[in-house]
Each structure stands twice: as C-alpha cells, then as structure tokens.
Amino acid sequence: GAGVSQSPSNKVTEKGKDVELRCDPISGHTALYWYRQRLGQGLEFLIYFQGNSAPDKSGLPSDRFSAERTGESVSTLTIQRTQQEDSAVYLCASSLGEGSSYEQYFGPGTRLTVT
C-alpha cells in the first residue's frame, strides 16, 4: 500500500519568507510525527499528533514553527519568516498508535534550503 508521502520534495526559499510543508500519513495511522534533520546530524523531534489529543509541541524550536493536522489525515508544518538555520530535511512519520510497539514509518522528507 501507499507509504507516507511528503511534498514538496525540495523547497528553496528566501530568508524571511513563509513556507508550508505537507505530510500525508498512511491511512489509518493515528499518530503523526514531524522531525528535522540538519546536515550530518540525527533527527530532532519537532511535534507529535495522536488522534484527537492536544499535540505535543515541545520540540518546536521557536514560535515561528507551527503545525496542524486535520483529523487523522494530512498535516502541514509551517515555518514563518524563515532563517538560514532552518535549512534542513523535514521528515514526517506515522504509526498505527502510540507507544514503542508501533513502528514509525517515515516519508522521504522535504529538503528546505533558505537562501
């Protein structure tokens, strides 16, 4: 079946502009995660959605970052007034439920370059 998809695959933007990144999770997956991967580094957690619960936003690096999820479907990550340090690959993952017994399936990522 279809995996996690993300769009766009690449985004180049000028410093100060807003960007919106999209994630389509696997159908039926209630949990959705956003991570950021800077060059040569591991993934950093950004935000987590689980069903209708309030999202865990504890990983968002600043108030320029926000995310929404419509029910148990698509999610968008918005970065306002982008800065060069926002350049990274943004990865989305989904899983059937909460907890380590549920494998997280990752999308291919969106490579964001802020010039």
Add this chain to the structure above:
Amino acid sequence: GNSVTQMEGPVTLSEEAFLTINCTYTATGYPSLFWYVQYPGEGLQLLLKATKADDKGSNKGFEATYRKETTSFHLEKGSVQVSDSAVYFCALSANTGRRALTFGSGTRLQVQP
C-alpha cells in the same frame, strides 16, 4: 533528558568483513531501542528493535542486544555486503510520556567490493 550517542563515521569495510557500530544511550526508565537505516536516495526504515533488557533484535543478518547494565545497543553483522552501504541511526523511545524517537547522529557505512 534522553540522548543517544553512536560512533562517528564513515566506517569503510571490505565485503564479508565483520561490522560493529557502537551505540550507547541515556534515558530514564526502560526505553525501547531501535536501529534505523537510510539507504542512498531512500527514506528511513526500521531495521530492528528491542523493547526490554537482554532482548536481541535481528533482521537481514544484523543483530543488536539491549544491554541495560552498559546502556548499550551495538549493531553487528557477521559479513557485510556492498548493498549494506547506508547510514545507520540508533534511536530510543521512552515507554512513558512522549513516544517520539530520540536519534543518534548516524553512522555512514561504506562497503567496498
């Protein structure tokens, strides 16, 4: 907070060599431990996992044992192939509270024929 430390790469091996990639962690309680792999041009995939102490995760010839006493989860393979060339990430997930993964920085493996 939780953290994962893994050996820096790149690790360069000849085909059929033995592989070890070290991973140690810091966490409260008893986390679950994972190895993820990212092949060139592909997304992250779960390679193996272990959810409690002394568990051994295994897949595709790779193994890792959850060692609570040394807080380690080293990845091993007895005979690597060129097709194993990839970036390997060690990760943990707390079993309470936030279930997001905490990743190490990744280790690039290059296997030469």
